[in-house]
Amino acid sequence: MSNVKMFSDLHLIKPIAIAVGKEGYKIPTPIQAQCIPQLLKGRDLLGCAQTGTGKTAAFALPVLQNMQKSGARKRRIRTLVMTPTRELAAQIHESFQTYGRGLRLTSTVIFGGVSQKAQERALRRGPDILVATPGRLLDLMSQKFINLKHVEYFILDEADRMLDMGFIHDVRRVLDALPEKRQSLFFSATMPPAVAKLADRMLTDPVRVDVAPKTMTADRIDQTLMFVDKGDKRKLLEMLLHDTAIRRALVFSRTKHGADRICRDLVRADIAAGAIHGNKSQNARTRALAAFKNGKFRVLVATDIAARGIDVDGVSHVINFDLPNESESYVHRIGRTARAGKAGKAISFCAGDEMGYLREIQKLIKRQIPLDRDHSFHSEQASRGMENGAPALSPAQKQSKARAGQARRRKELKEGTARPARRRRRPQSGAKTQESRGAAASGGKNRRRRRRRSPQAGK
Numbered sequence: 001m002s003n004v005k006m007f008s009d010l011h012l013i014k015p016i017a018i019a020v021g022k023e024g025y026k027i028p029t030p031i032q033a034q035c036i037p038q039l040l041k042g043r044d045l046l047g048c049a050q051t052g053t054g055k056t057a058a059f060a061l062p063v064l065q066n067m068q069k070s071g072a073r074k075r076r077i078r079t080l081v082m083t084p085t086r087e088l089a090a091q092i093h094e095s096f097q098t099y100g101r102g103l104r105l106t107s108t109v110i111f112g113g114v115s116q117k118a119q120e121r122a123l124r125r126g127p128d129i130l131v132a133t134p135g136r137l138l139d140l141m142s143q144k145f146i147n148l149k150h151v152e153y154f155i156l157d158e159a160d161r162m163l164d165m166g167f168i169h170d171v172r173r174v175l176d177a178l179p180e181k182r183q184s185l186f187f188s189a190t191m192p193p194a195v196a197k198l199a200d201r202m203l204t205d206p207v208r209v210d211v212a213p214k215t216m217t218a219d220r221i222d223q224t225l226m227f228v229d230k231g232d233k234r235k236l237l238e239m240l241l242h243d244t245a246i247r248r249a250l251v252f253s254r255t256k257h258g259a260d261r262i263c264r265d266l267v268r269a270d271i272a273a274g275a276i277h278g279n280k281s282q283n284a285r286t287r288a289l290a291a292f293k294n295g296k297f298r299v300l301v302a303t304d305i306a307a308r309g310i311d312v313d314g315v316s317h318v319i320n321f322d323l324p325n326e327s328e329s330y331v332h333r334i335g336r337t338a339r340a341g342k343a344g345k346a347i348s349f350c351a352g353d354e355m356g357y358l359r360e361i362q363k364l365i366k367r368q369i370p371l372d373r374d375h376s377f378h379s380e381q382a383s384r385g386m387e388n389g390a391p392a393l394s395p396a397q398k399q400s401k402a403r404a405g406q407a408r409r410r411k412e413l414k415e416g417t418a419r420p421a422r423r424r425r426r427p428q429s430g431a432k433t434q435e436s437r438g439a440a441a442s443g444g445k446n447r448r449r450r451r452r453r454s455p456q457a458g459k
């Protein structure tokens with residue numbers, strides 16, 4: 001157990017302590033209290049944590065301090081942070097700049113989807129810290145704009161997401177380009193076998209830190225469920241957003257087209273909104289996010305992928321216009337509000353065809369989401385479906401449930417935690433031969449035929 005209670009217990013050097021104070025942080029979050037002392041000692045780290053836990057400061061503060069202490073600016077990349085999405089990369093870079101503002105260290109961020117010219121120029125200036133997404137990093141490495149030979153600190157962020165997005169080979173290629181002697185930090189929200197294997201390859205005698213924010217986050221958030229007919233969702237959203245108590249809302253749509261449609265309707269209803277999803281250019285995504293952050297847009301409509309890891313202060317409400325088809329996403333989505341100890345509200349719309357999703361979500365979070373029946377668009381029909389017991393799953397839901405079951409079984413088999421499969425009954429004597437199998441099969445057929453002929457049979 002760590003006995004760190006205040007930032008002053010962490011022995012941060014003055015310029016960093018001042019920067020932290022300016023951000024208004026007084027008490028380190030659990031991950032900061034556990035990671036910072038170990039990282040200052042130079043240990044490798046395996047952190048099971050996701051965004052919203054204060055993870056960025058947990059690695060950025062000690063890395064900045066170690067860099068500052070180990071010498072002057074050398075105009076070469078000494079710290080490399082790799083993260084799967086462009087938004088996360090931009091945020092981490094901003095954090096390094098914020099926490100390191102009193103130091104003479106420089107940071108640069110590179111990611112795809114935008115021209116590489118400005119990035120080339122920034123790299124020529126020789127930054128101390130480079131934050132990158134894998135694709136653009138490898139591109140610029142192969143064009144010789146980047147040399148990783150002097151990296152002393154390597155941080156792999158959101159490793160599980162990196163693997164999900166198919167970046168495993170890119171990560172391996174980057175690892176091959178790094179010097180053997182370095183301090184390595186590995187963060188992942190989950191630790192499936194492939195991720196654990198990668199961590200094992202990357203780390204030497206790491207300290208292990210686990211913070212499970214999911215239930216904590218879910219507990220602090222005031223969650224509400226609203227049953228509504230599909231065709232009324234738009235009107236319900238507009239009605240809610242006319243309430244000025246919703247200062248800054250993130251609205252989630254299951255599809256990119258849906259996100260565009262919701263955004264268009266909001267703008268028509270005079271509600272300042274922008275959309276962010278995978279079909280938008282990186283510049284459009286950056287602009288929309290910036291407008292949301294600086295208050296020009298009160299509402300940002302997003303899909304799950306685009307919103308992953310978005311860290312905007314003061315999101316007062318998350319509104320699930322559509323329920324997510326993966327229950328885990330519900331926790332990620334609502335975790336965009338109530339960050340760093342603040343309160344937040346999550347409102348979820350649920351139409352008749354989303355009951356299966358709702359059931360899976362409630363199973364995952366182990367609680368019923370409190371229902372609001374008093375809004376003008378409440379659909380009795382949908383709510384009756386819920387009270388009459390578990391509603392049937394749609395074919396798509398059935399299919400995704402079966403896939404999840406198969407994946408779980410594969411995982412259990414890999415980890416050796418699977419229960420043995422139920423055995424089929426064997427014939428009474430001896431091993432089954434081809435013939436006996438055939439006979440059994442035809443016996444079955446004959447039995448069925450007999451039953452068909454005589455309706456009394458088998459009664």
Ligand code: AMP
Nearest residue numbers: 025027028029051052053054055056340
């Ligand atoms: P992260 O998990 O790094 O994305 O951080 C989530 C949010 O928590 C960011 O907005 C940080 O500015 C904020 N934060 C990080 N550490 C602290 C702290 N010790 N006290 C208050 N807020 C914090």
